[in-house]
Amino acid sequence: MESRKIFVLPHKLLIALLLFTITLCLSLVIPKKLNLSQIIGINKPEIEIINSQADNQQRVAEFQIAMEASLNQQLKQKSLLSAAPKSFDGKIIYEIKPAGNKKIIALTFDDGPWKNSTRQTLDILKKNNIKATFFVVGQALKNNPQLGKQIITEGHAIANHTWHHWYHFMNPQAAAFEIDKTTELIYQVTGVKTNLFRPPGGHLSNGLVSHARNQKYATLMWSADSRDFQQPAPATLVNNVIKNAGPGGIILLHDGGGDRTRTIQALPQIIAKLKQQGYSFVTIPELLEMEAK
Secondary structure, three states: OOHHHHHHHHHHHHHHHHHHHHHHHHHHHHOOOOOOOOOOOOOOHHHHHHHHHHHHHHHHHHHHHHHHHHHHHHHHHHHHHHOOOOOOOOOEEOOOOOHOOOOOOEEEOOOOOOHHHHHHHHHHHHHHOOOOOEEOOHHHHHHHHHHHHHHHHOOOEEEEOOOOOOOOOOHHHHHHHHHHHHHHHHHHHHHHOEEEEEOOHHOOOOOOHHHHOOOOEEEEEOOOOOOOOHHOOHHHHHHHOOOOOOOOEEEEEEEOOOOHHHHHHHHHHHHHHHOOOOEEOOOOOHHHHHHHH
């Protein structure tokens, strides 16, 4: 027992001496105004915490700006999806004649975007992996900008269908307002510049088409009218399309401007029947590119 006590005592003294030496060295090196808690990171000065929060907020803001810029760039790259080839500047088109009478056809939707029917239309197209062209009304796009963005982000084409969807005769100033204001809003909402135009009701002589042609828009009509504005039974609506469908054709449907329940009901059947006949679906710009080539 005695020999064990003699061994422990010097060991304790050695530890105490070592701690004293370390303390003395720290007191000589560390400034008097800086305490140990600050050295090891406990109770950091308040100014450091504030700066850290500010840095985090700045990083978040920079990230948001970068993401928005990236999205805008993607949308601008998709502008080509909504533009006609220059060879169609000022032209009026009802259909095209594809090489080899290839079975291609374009679905087009007028008068939207509308909250429910446009979203349902997009869902059906997505399910069938089909791209279409949407001729939007300026006022409707103003009320539903997110749907306008969705049209572009899902790979569809967007086009001009005037601001008010009026049929009456317009002087040059009124016609310019109807078309130019809508094109401007399409760009503001989606980042896309379109030169595709469709006159409401297909009217060619009320001043609108004259302005569109002067501004080098391609005026798109149609070769197969579903006549869904009359709200026929879905079976009748389907038949209206199928009996007039042909290679290079343009089908007229509506996703806005009224109750489009029957159009939504008929759309899957229209797609299925055209697929059974061997048709593939393209946007208006894609269709025109095939004619141009």
